[in-house]
Amino acid sequence: MSRAAWACALGAILLWALFATLVRLAGDAPPLLLTGVALCCGGLASIHRWREWRVPAAILGFGIASLFLYHACLVAAFRLAPIAEANLLNYLWPLLIVVLARRAVPLRRSQLAGCVIAFAGGALVIAPSAPTVTHLAGYALAVLAAFTWAVYSLAPARLPAYSSWATGGFCLGAGLLALAAHALFETPYRPSGTELAGMAAIGIGPLGLSFVLWDRAMRTGRAAKIGSLSYLTPVLSTLALAVTGAVAAGSWWRLGPALLLVAAGVRLAR
Template sequence: MRATLAGCAALLLWAFLALLARLAQPLPPLLLTGLAFAVGGSLGLAVVAARRRLGALRQPPLVWLHGVGGLAGYHALYFAALALAPPVEANLLNYTWPLLIVLLAAPLRGLPLGPRRLAGVGLGAAGAVLLLSGAEAGGAAAAAANPAAGYALALAAGVTWALYSVLAGTRRLARVPTEAVAGFCLAAAALALLGHALFEPPAWPAGRQWPALLLLGAGPVGGAFFLWDIGMKRGDPRLLGTLAYAVPVASTLLLVAFGEGRLGPATLAAAALVVGGGALAATARADRS
């Protein structure tokens, strides 16, 4: 139960991911990814060192490929999507990953789904689709740099994160200690910053971008990874995947509150569907559904 609660805490932190990423704009996506991971990885490494667990960073290449590829790949795709497409719609398309986690957990982890949990997934998916079809961002699509490319990147980000999350709990990776995430974050930072130097125009944060970066690194692109790792390895991935549908609702409301979209009937109806789906899945019996 504690592991699942840790995963829920990660979901709470991720509700602020889109807003903080938007506040850090217009930083190039790879630079934003690299700097946020540098903050999160440094804080994590300090905690690991204080606990005298630096030996946990010694992991085989496959583990590093999974950790660094999943973290760096997902966030680079996600930040690029937010830069190219209307933030509300891109954010919601990214949140195909809760549905994919619930569905992939069955074949990859041998966990049953059951009718009640599937019904909860269906309600959450309906809420996300309703939000997207409602076009709450109004005319933002016309002003976006490349909406189609942004939507494709957001969907790719969702697939990447779902695979990373579910595979973390498979037999080969489940024994990797959570402390190793600090190393993954720092390696992801180095990889993203190298990509920035090679492929993006030079840039550097200024003004409100610095507080947004520090908060990103401490929370959604830092502490949340450690909590999520615990939740996916020792908690219930089906329940966490379904409860994750609350994140796009909370994230959308935060974007709207800071002027990145507008609130309308579709958002309110979708929120009811998402919350109802999460509640339905949460009441599913662990042994049968």
């Protein structure tokens, strides 16, 4: 796989590793409002390439629906369940990418073993907990988000070619859809300047530039290998949460071994 594909995938992963932390720092904004503002900012970040947003209606609809469903479910999961646990469940999507890609790209035993080892590293990041009904709803939304992202990530290889910058149009469309849903289903909320700044940061980075990088990586690289590399994300994301005080001090001892397992698994899966 080319260096460009690896670089794009790693860039997207580093941006996504900040997503949960930025959501936590964005305050108490309702999930659909946060999703809408962030996605609109993500779309506007690539407005200078708006001519490349032109895609067939079916692809546009698929992109908008996928990004709306993924982010609405994930932000809601962060609100309903402990953020570290929901974050890990969301990162089942690399495993789902590897599994769903098997028909197109058969995997060697070493690649499958690498996926298992890397996921075991991700699992070490959090401690078991006794979930409430509300937590279970959040976990279910996190799993739905993971499946949505895996399908969206594999779609470019099966769809007619379109520019990676078209993801800006997907973001803007999904953001407007989320804002409309907020107006219909959520209590009106006036965010503070700090909350708006946090939403804008989410939009420009994890929900903006990251999509362009990820789309290019999935087009030019091997989906199974990139999916395996993505196991770095839950560890880096949980490390960011720990640094900002969202993870209990007793969880720190798991981060070192988890990083070693993830690194070993990614290396084996390559």
